[in-house]
Each structure stands twice: as C-alpha cells, then as structure tokens.
Amino acid sequence: MAARGLYEELARQLSAVGVVKREMARELPGDCPPASVGVLMLLHKHGEMRISRLTELLAIDMSVTSRHVTHVAERGWIERHPDPQDGRSRLLRLSEGGEQLLQELSRRTAETLERQLREWSDEDVARLATLLQRLRDSFGDGRARLPQQGAGAAVEPPGPPERPTAKPRPD
Amino acid sequence: MAARGLYEELARQLSAVGVVKREMARELPGDCPPASVGVLMLLHKHGEMRISRLTELLAIDMSVTSRHVTHVAERGWIERHPDPQDGRSRLLRLSEGGEQLLQELSRRTAETLERQLREWSDEDVARLATLLQRLRDSFGDGRARLPQQGAGAAVEPPGPPERPTAKPRPD
DNA sequence: TATTGTTATACTCTATAACTATA
DNA sequence: TATAGTTATAGAGTATAACAATA
Numbered sequence: 001m002a003a004r005g006l007y008e009e010l011a012r013q014l015s016a017v018g019v020v021k022r023e024m025a026r027e028l029p030g031d032c033p034p035a036s037v038g039v040l041m042l043l044h045k046h047g048e049m050r051i052s053r054l055t056e057l058l059a060i061d062m063s064v065t066s067r068h069v070t071h072v073a074e075r076g077w078i079e080r081h082p083d084p085q086d087g088r089s090r091l092l093r094l095s096e097g098g099e100q101l102l103q104e105l106s107r108r109t110a111e112t113l114e115r116q117l118r119e120w121s122d123e124d125v126a127r128l129a130t131l132l133q134r135l136r137d138s139f140g141d142g143r144a145r146l147p148q149q150g151a152g153a154a155v156e157p158p159g160p161p162e163r164p165t166a167k168p169r170p171d
Numbered sequence: 172m173a174a175r176g177l178y179e180e181l182a183r184q185l186s187a188v189g190v191v192k193r194e195m196a197r198e199l200p201g202d203c204p205p206a207s208v209g210v211l212m213l214l215h216k217h218g219e220m221r222i223s224r225l226t227e228l229l230a231i232d233m234s235v236t237s238r239h240v241t242h243v244a245e246r247g248w249i250e251r252h253p254d255p256q257d258g259r260s261r262l263l264r265l266s267e268g269g270e271q272l273l274q275e276l277s278r279r280t281a282e283t284l285e286r287q288l289r290e291w292s293d294e295d296v297a298r299l300a301t302l303l304q305r306l307r308d309s310f311g312d313g314r315a316r317l318p319q320q321g322a323g324a325a326v327e328p329p330g331p332p333e334r335p336t337a338k339p340r341p342d
Numbered sequence: 343t344a345t346t347g348t349t350a351t352a353c354t355c356t357a358t359a360a361c362t363a364t365a
Numbered sequence: 366t367a368t369a370g371t372t373a374t375a376g377a378g379t380a381t382a383a384c385a386a387t388a
Contacts, residue, residue, distance in 0.1 A: 007280065007281040011280045013304050089369060114178060120305075131299040221347095
C-alpha cells in the first residue's frame with residue numbers, strides 16, 4: 001500500500017491526461033472523432049463482434065456504443081451482418097475502407113507520438129503503456145459495472161462546512 | 172525512437188483512461204465535478220493566482236477556466252480579490268471551506284485508489300505518476316498552444332480510399 | 343490598440359430512461 | 366419475462382467567437 005501523497009499525485013496526473021488526448025485528437029479528420037477511432041481499433045484488434053461485446057471493451061454504456069457504431073457505419077467504415085446466433089444482434093466488422101482508414105490513422109497517431117516523445121526511450125514508452133493497461137485492469141476488476149444503486153447523489157461528503165451543499169440550483 | 176507498434180499501443184491505452192476517470196468521478200459529491208477539483212487542487216498546490224495562470228496550468232481555453240472558476244466561487248470554495256497589479260484581473264485563492272473540502276476530497280480519492288490499486292507497489296504507483304507527468308511535459312513543450320491556424324478542418328487524410336469523405340450529412 | 347476575462351453557442355462524450363424486437 | 370439494441374434527453378467538458386473593461 002502506497003503513501004497517501006503518492007495516490008494524490010497519481011490522481012492529479014490522471015486528470016491531466018486530457019491535454020494529451022485533445023492534442024492527439026487534433027490530428028484526426030473532422031469526420032472521425034476519437035470515439036470512432038476507438039471502435040475501429042477494437043474491431044481491428046479483436047475482429048468481428050456484437051455491440052454488447054464492444055460495450056464491454058469500451059467500458060461505456062451500450063447506448064453510447066450504439067451511437068458510435070452508427071456513426072462509423074454511416075460512413076462505411078464497418079459492416080453489420082445478421083448474427084446467426086441471435087436475431088436481436090448484428091455482427092460488426094471492419095470494412096475494406098475502414099481497414100485502410102485505420103491504417104492511415106494509426107500511422108498518423110504514431111507520427112504524432114514519435115514527434116512529441118522524441119526524447120523517450122523505447123522502454124519508457126512501453127512502460128507507460130503497460131502501466132496504463134494495468135491501471136485499467138485494476139479498476140475494471142472487482143466490481144466491473146455494478147448496476148448503479150444511486151450513483152447520482154453519490155457519497156455526499158461528511159463534514160466540510162461552509163458549503164451550500166448541492167442546492168437544486170434554479171438555473 | 173520507439174517502434175510504431177509501441178506508439179499505437181500507447182495511444183490505445185491513453186484513450187482508455189476515461190474509464191478510470193469516470194470511476195473516480197463517481198466518488199465526488201454531485202456538486203463538485205472533476206473540473207472543480209482540478210481548480211481547487213491547483214490553487215492549493217500553487218497558491219493565489221489569476222485566471223490566466225490557471226488556464227496555463229489546466230491547459231484549456233480561458234473561457235472554460237472562467238466557467239469552472241465561477242462554479243467554485245459560487246459555492247464559496249474560493250475567494251476573488253482585486254489584483255493590485257492589474258485592474259482587469261482578480262486573484263483567486265482557496266477559501267477556508269475550500270481547503271476543508273479539498274482535504275476531504277483528497278482523502279477520498281486516495282482511498283479509492285488505495286482500494287483499486289491494492290496490489291500495486293509504491294514504486295509502480297510513483298512510476299506511473301511520473302511517466303504521466305513527463306508525458307504531459309513532452310506534449311506541452313515544443314509548441315505549447317500555437318494560435319490555431321486552421322485546426323477545425325484539420326489535417327485531412329491523404330489517401331485512404333472508399334471513404335465517403337465527410338459528406339455534409341443531411342440529417 | 344492589445345490584453346484579461348466573460349458570455350453565447352456549438353460539438354463531443356457519456357449516462358439514464360423509455361421503447362422495440364427477439365429470446 | 367428477460368435481453369440486445371436504439372433513441373430521446375440531459376449534463377459535463379471543451380472550443381470558437383463576440384464582447385466588456387482595463388492597460
């Protein structure tokens with residue numbers, strides 16, 4: 001178990017990752033937001049799958065996955081075939097055009113990182129990727145997606161005074 | 172310079188950090204979104220400062236910072252004093268209540284990470300935090316916030332065929 | 343005229359809830 | 366009745382542009 005300060009520092013750094021993500025997003029074609037790239041990458045890596053599986057891998061709500069999938073399907077980057085196992089589902093698969101787009105995006109992503117991380121050693125790049133993977137695993141582990149019993153109001157803080165305590169806010 | 176696959180893997184892991192951030196956000200009081208925590212943390216760490224400085228540290232647009240600051244100020248977590256150096260600015264400072272809230276939030280954040288990262292060694296937690304810090308530095312380095320010459324249309328991809336190429340989309 | 347902030351508007355990503363179709 | 370997926374709606378975070386006040 002690490003010291004508390006260590007965790008706080010990690011939390012701070014995690015919340016700052018957004019800068020990097022936004023910078024990377026600038027390199028994408030206007031038509032293809034980061035979420036679409038995520039869908040394409042997973043279909044490339046894991047092959048044909050249903051929306052439910054994609055939802056698990058993305059660790060977001062299925063309704064969101066559905067929208068992202070619609071987006072990439074409308075642009076012809078994936079194909080949707082009937083699932084012989086279950087009439088409610090369809091199997092998603094990268095199209096020829098999707099494969100090629102992804103190639104191009106991957107190349108560009110790599111270029112950006114290469115440029116920004118010029119000073120980094122292979123070892124450090126790999127180390128960071130590995131630690132992030134592990135971080136995700138650690139979080140997705142224990143209670144992966146418990147069915148929400150009241151996440152909205154969430155753990156109201158015990159004592160901090162002076163705070164107007166979450167007024168309904170009329171605006 | 173690392174191999175291309177290494178960069179792609181890093182990109183994939185970076186885009187997946189969202190899961191962790193959302194999980195952490197669940198632990199926050201409904202009134203205090205992650206962005207507010209960021210503001211409070213920076214004011215705690217660096218002390219009194221102007222919005223422009225906060226904007227640099229957060230690496231977001233000043234208009235966004237302005238909104239976040241308004242949010243925390245409305246709840247009494249920070250105070251705004253006139254800046255003797257410049258009549259257009261105000262100096263932001265954590266209030267008593269803000270300090271206490273932050274203490275509580277930090278405690279809770281640390282608890283969450285402690286719970287999820289039970290298996291992690293001190294070294295690995297520190298290593299990840301350090302690498303993320305360095306990642307951010309590397310990105311914020313060279314051209315930190317160039318004045319946008321056409322980021323909207325962004326680098327349209329050269330060759331990937333078959334792609335409907337960003338149709339106006341009638342919907 | 344240039345700079346510091348603020349406000350209005352729009353876009354992306356996500357969640358919740360209500361709904362459809364199939365199991 | 367339960368499950369896979371879709372759609373409507375809302376909220377958080379960000380960016381751009383137009384604007385106000387001060388330098």
